[in-house]
Structure formats: C-alpha cells, structure tokens
Amino acid sequence: MEFKGLKQQYNFLKKEVDTAISSVIEETNFISGHQIKELETQLAQYVGVKHCLSCANGTDALSLVLMAWNIGPKDAVFVPDFTFFASAEVVSFSGATPVFVDVDADTYNIDCVKLEDAIKGVIAEGNLLPKVIIAVDLFGQPAEYDKIKVIADKYSLLILEDSAQGFGGKIGGKHAGSFGDAATTSFFPVKPLGCYGDGGAIFTNDSDIAKLIDSYRNHGKGSYKYDNVRVGLNSRLDTLQAALLLPKFKAFVEFELNDINNAADYYKTMLASFVKVPYVKPLYYSSWAQYTIQLKDEKERDALKAALKEKEIPTMIYYPTPMHAQTAFSNLPDRSPELPVSSELCKRVLVLPLHPYITKTEQDIVIDAILEFMKGVCP
Ligand SMILES: *Cc1c(COP(=O)(O)O)cnc(C)c1O
DSSP: SSSOOOHEEEEEEEHHHHHHHHHHHHHTOOOHHHHHHHHHHHHHHHHTTTTEEEEEHHHHHHHHHHHHHOOOOOOEEEEEEOOOOOHHHHHHHHHHHHEEEEEEEOOOOHHHHHHHHHHHHHHHHHEEEEEEEEEOOOOOOOHHHHHHHHHHHHHHHHEEETTTTTOOOOOOOOOOOOOEEEEEEETTTTTTOOOOOEEEEEEEEEHHHHHHHHHHTTTBOOOSSOOBSSOOOOOOHHHHHHHHHHHHHHHIIIIHHHHHHHHHHHHHHHHHTSBBOOOTTTTEEEESSOEEOOOOOOOOOOOHHHHHHHTTTOOOEEEEEOOOOOOOGTTSOOOOGGGGGHHHHHHEEEOOOOOOOOOOHHHHHHHHHHHHHHHHHHO
C-alpha cells in the first residue's frame, strides 16, 4: 500500500505529464521558460491574489518573504511549536529570533490565546521587537485567520501564512494562500500540490513586496540580470517542474481535492468512535496534506504503529519532536512550560495513508486493522 500514492497518480496522469516534460526538453527552455509565467498566473487566479512568484522550494519561499520584509536581528517572529522545522528555521536563518507558541489540540494550528500571551511576554521582556506571525496551515487546514488578524492589527505585526501543507484549503469561499500579508507554499512531491522534485511559491497582493521578491529570488537583480542591486538568492523554479505542475494542478482542481475529501470523510465515518480523528472547523475546508489521528498515549500510539506495520500498512509520525526541543534551537530561552500541548501531541499522533487515488479496499484494510487493534486495547 502506498502512503502518498505518487505512483498511482503518475499512472493516471502519465500522458499529460510526459508530454509536458518532453516539451521542455525539446524547447530546451530549462530556466524561466514560458511555463513559469503560465503556472504563476493560474495559481494567483486560483488563490485569489494579485501576485504568485514561484521559487526553488517552500523554505526559500518563507525566507524570501522575510528578506523582503527586512526581518533580522532583534526581531521576534512567532511560530507554532508543532510544525515542520522549516517554518522556524527560516526565522533563525534571517537572524531574527523564533518565539514558539503552543497549538490547539484539535486543529493542530496556532493557539490564538497563547499567541497573544507570547507577544505580551516578548514586549514585557523588552529584548526583541515583535514583527511577524508565521501561521501554519498544518495538515491541510487553514489556521484561524480571523483571530490572528485581530491580534496582528492590535500589535502591528505582519502575517506570513505558511501554506506548504495548506494549498487547496479554504475558509468559506477564500482560498489558503490569500490570508496572510504574504503566503507561501511548497511543491515538494508529497505536499497537496506536488512536483517531481523541489519547488515553491509566494502569494501576495502587495505589489512592492512582489517586486522585491522577484529581485531577491534572482540574485538581487535590478533592471536586468547582470545589474545586481541587492544580495539575494538563486531560487527559481525549474521550467520542468512548472511544466509538469500545469497538468497536475488541473487534476488537483478538477477531481483530486474532491476525491481526497471523500476518502477523509470515509475514514471519519468508520474510525470516529474508536480513535480521535481530525477536526475540521465549520466553514473550513482541508486539502488533507496529512490524515492525523490521536491515540491515548505514546505507548498505545507506538503499539498501533507496530501493529499496522505488521500488516504492511505504512504510517508516519508527524511530528515526533516539537520545535522548542530541536537541538538546533537549544540556544533559545526555555519556554517549554508554555508549550504543553505540542509536546503531548508529539507522543500521540499517527498519520494514516491518504491520497486522492486511495481505493475503498485499501482504506478498509487500514480501518479493519485499527478496529482489530482497538478491540485488543479495550475489549
Ligand atoms: C514542507 C514544509 C515547508 C518547506 O517546504 P520545502 O519545499 O520542503 O522547502 C515549510 N513549512 C511547512 C509547514 C512544510 O510542511
């Protein structure tokens, strides 16, 4: 059984994807080919923002926004404690200080009450200047932007939406990628919209910032490529990736998002009485980057993982370690007493196989194995 269905997806889209790839090779327009602009135009329109700027990966996308916002030493950037390392890594990389905030145990997204507490704490300490909130759309569900926006306005902070896992998600009719002052996504192969290697993009309505990012992603170019007006990065999306993303994006919009939501609903129907299934808030729509269940404790989680492995059912633990406990951040002040939920989640979460091409038969195998295990736990 495939965990993410990349082979099943390729078999389904083979004709369109192969054609897209060979056209780039035939045109030999490997860098900045016309497919880049085509993709950026389509994605900006879908997300509902003025500008989409593709780049080399989702981590650079975050860094490019922080560079354009001139974030650096003495700045505080608030980041959820329960996320992929890159969300916080880019903050330290910019020279600023990440301040970790606990998350909500049901949505896995940043806890807005604790966010405001953390901002007040940093102001009271007086060492750092609060500048940015990085809100992560974890596992596919957008963060609570209505509440985050109120806090950001109150303390004059910018919102950076890390939608590496959220692309395709919605709140009401609004798409993920449109909620922050800027937003980013990743096309890493197993993200909701993945390419065949590394890739990423930035979304914003701010034309000045878009111009700056366009420069920063291309060696700080000025009016032309060999006029370098600032120090930037080499962070372009390959034409090959843009070209194959075009048919993949079409499939994503036309049926994949719908199919993965149906498959997630089926897990929920069958599993909700036995384990804690994901909670999607009313009016929210998830793109299901991951289907994460919670068990009673670490012992039960690890035993279930082993029992599923025995039956050749792949599962993952996202994430085993909270940000505040990462070795790379051991230089930061210890705020672990403020972060009990994320530490607890790391012990209890387990991610099940889910993708748009999963069959009901495959899901039934997963469901039956979980029910059999749970009967053994509480007969
Ligand atoms: C994957 C991911 C990133 C980084 O994206 P890459 O394309 O792998 O650099 C950043 N934030 C989150 C939440 C992610 O899941």
